[in-house]
Amino acid sequence: MTLPLRSEGWTVQPAFVPHGPTAPVTLLADETGLTQLAGEPAVAWQTPWSELTNLQLLRFARGMALFGTAGGVRYCWRHPRTDDFDAWRSVIREQGGDVTRRANRASVWIVAGVVLLSSFAGGLAAIVWQHRSNATQELALAQSVNLTLRDLPTGWNVTPNSALSYIIPPSTEVVTSTTTTAPPTTSPASLLWRQISSEFQRCIGVSPKKDRIYGAAGQMPDYQVSSKIFSSTSFKGIEIGSTTQYYSTTTMVQRDVAEMSLPKFGSCFSDSNASLVLSSYSGKLSHGTSVSNWQPTTFVHGWSRGGVTRLSLPGVSAPLYLVMVVAASGHFETTFGAIVASWPESKAFLASQVNTLLTRMTSSTGSSV
Secondary structure, eight states: OOOOEEEEEEEEESOSSTTOOOSSEEEEEOSSEEEEEETTTTEEEEEEGGGOEEEEEEEOSSOEEEEEEETTEEEEEEESOOTTHHHHHHHHHHTTOEEESSOOTTHHHHTTTOOOTTTTOOOOSOOOOOOOTTHHHHHHHHHHHSOOGGGSOTTOEEOSOOGGGGTSOOTTOEEETTOOOOOOOOSHHHHHHHHHHHHHHHHHTOOTTTOSSSSTTOOOOSEEEEOOOEEESGGGSEEEEEEEEEOSOHHHHHHHHHHHTSTTHHHHHHHHHHHHHHHHHHSSOOOOEEEEEEOOOOOSSSEEEEEEEEEOOTTOOSOEEEEEEEEEETTEEEEEEEEESSTTTTHHHHHHHHHHHHHHHHHHHSOOO
């Protein structure tokens, strides 16, 4: 029997209705179902447990996340603290859901449908790296590369509700090489991840064992941190964000670049990210269309490759385009993501953002790929 539980301070992605509130959110659980109170004044949505599938509760080093599929849409509720974790664990287990106290570095984002950006996947054994004396400097360097609101023209804003949040982790989360992993699960989300990663490997022609992007040859960066996600009405609607990784040696980056330089990498990478976004909404394997490579025009010395995939999102009548670019230089790898309504009209603008990232990489490391 599920005891009544009231828990405040959550956020939700996506909104339950187009342009609806995503924060603040209070969750109420009892034996009949889950109730969400969102916004101010609060708007209530009540969902019986019988209509919620693939329930999963995940505990981070700081905070927790609850996932569930309702009406064909995958929802993610996040909380910055773990005060109520034990209570939610009892609720989710009673309802037949999965609970992970300390997820591996892959499943943290597999569950959320988020890509492990640019070779962050792989390595299922526990990894503990020696603490580095210059750790604070490395983290600061990684943070300094990412896009900020100051990089963008007037009229841009931070957006709390974006499909990009499925592939760009929150800006408040810092991932380090001291992450300890756990064995992979057989949950639907984990199986879905395996399907998407397998399709990517077939697409570029690399075995799972040798794949450095989603496969067993992947390596841990010292630090990974993301920007906020920014939006504008330009180009009939556009959202962008970035995630930067700092690696201990430039050789690690060069080995990743060797795989990412394969001819089909850009299109295969954008296609896999589109599948992660769409599958997060539907709860099943989904694909975009009209996939193609895109090489941004850059004037800074460094490496970049990209791809574009057309996709349709729930509640959006017009087609959208997911643009994914990976840039690398010195100790850095940065993944840039954009969802835009007008393509190819936005090419020049998006290329300028990649140039901004490359400029910061090359000025920060003193050596380039």
